[in-house]
Amino acid sequence: xxxxxxxxxxxxxxxxxxxxxxxxxxxxxxxxxxxxxxxxxxxxxxxxxxxxxxxxxxxxxxxxxxxxxxxxxxxxxxxxxxxxxxxxxxxxxxxxxxxxxxxxxxxxxxxxxxxxxxxxxxxxxxxxxxxxxxxxxxxxxxxxxxxxxxxxxxxxxxxxxxxxxxxxxxxxxxxxxxxxxxxxxxxxxxxxxxxxxxxxxxx
Numbered sequence: 198x199x200x201x202x203x204x205x206x207x208x209x210x211x212x213x214x215x216x217x218x219x220x221x222x223x224x225x226x227x228x229x230x231x232x233x234x235x236x237x238x239x240x241x242x243x244x245x246x247x248x249x250x251x252x253x254x255x256x257x258x259x260x261x262x263x264x265x266x267x268x269x270x271x272x273x274x275x276x277x278x279x280x281x282x283x284x285x286x287x288x289x290x291x292x293x294x295x296x297x298x299x300x301x302x303x304x305x306x307x308x309x310x311x312x313x314x315x316x317x318x319x320x321x322x323x324x325x326x327x328x329x330x331x332x333x334x335x336x337x338x339x340x341x342x343x344x345x346x347x348x349x350x351x352x353x354x355x356x357x358x359x360x361x362x363x364x365x366x367x368x369x370x371x372x373x374x375x376x377x378x379x380x381x382x383x384x385x386x387x388x389x390x391x392x393x394x395x396x397x398x399x400x
Contacts (some may be wrong), residue, residue, distance in 0.1 A: 233268070237262055356380060
């Protein structure tokens with residue numbers, strides 16, 4: 198079988214003993230070229246997990262394995278697009294959630310609030326993942342716009358602390374207020390920054 202990785206083609210035997218060697222070679226090429234591993238295309242089928250099991254089960258008939266890699270910039274762009282998509286979908290839901298807390302919240306209301314907090318934590322962790330990269334200036338197109346987005350993220354972190362205190366006190370009206378009057382406008386501001394960063398990344 199043939200293994201295609203970056204601009205190289207490796208010839209390997211269709212043998213179980215070769216599997217470890219194949220992945221060793223793949224990892225070496227990836228680390229030497231400063232790219233990230235995405236997935237494999239094995240005889241036309243995209244495989245995103247349990248690669249060794251898939252290869253092991255099909256070892257006798259595999260003809261080619263294509264290793265799909267991405268640059269840090271591509272991964273950052275995909276992450277920003279996902280964040281933008283989440284914010285666009287979440288904002289109307291937050292308004293509706295706020296109205297539920299002004300009334301009498303039900304079990305499902307609290308479930309949706311938990312999901313929102315998980316979503317916000319995901320936004321903050323993906324930001325940290327990109328922001329902590331030493332090559333940040335080369336990953337994001339506009340460093341200035343990234344810093345503006347960073348300010349919104351820090352505001353979001355402060356809001357979450359305030360939010361948790363309000364939840365502990367059981368003040369449902371203040372909880373509804375913070376959702377409607379603070380988180381929604383902040384999400385709108387983040388959306389504006391992300392649209393700029395994503396559209397610039399497409400150029």
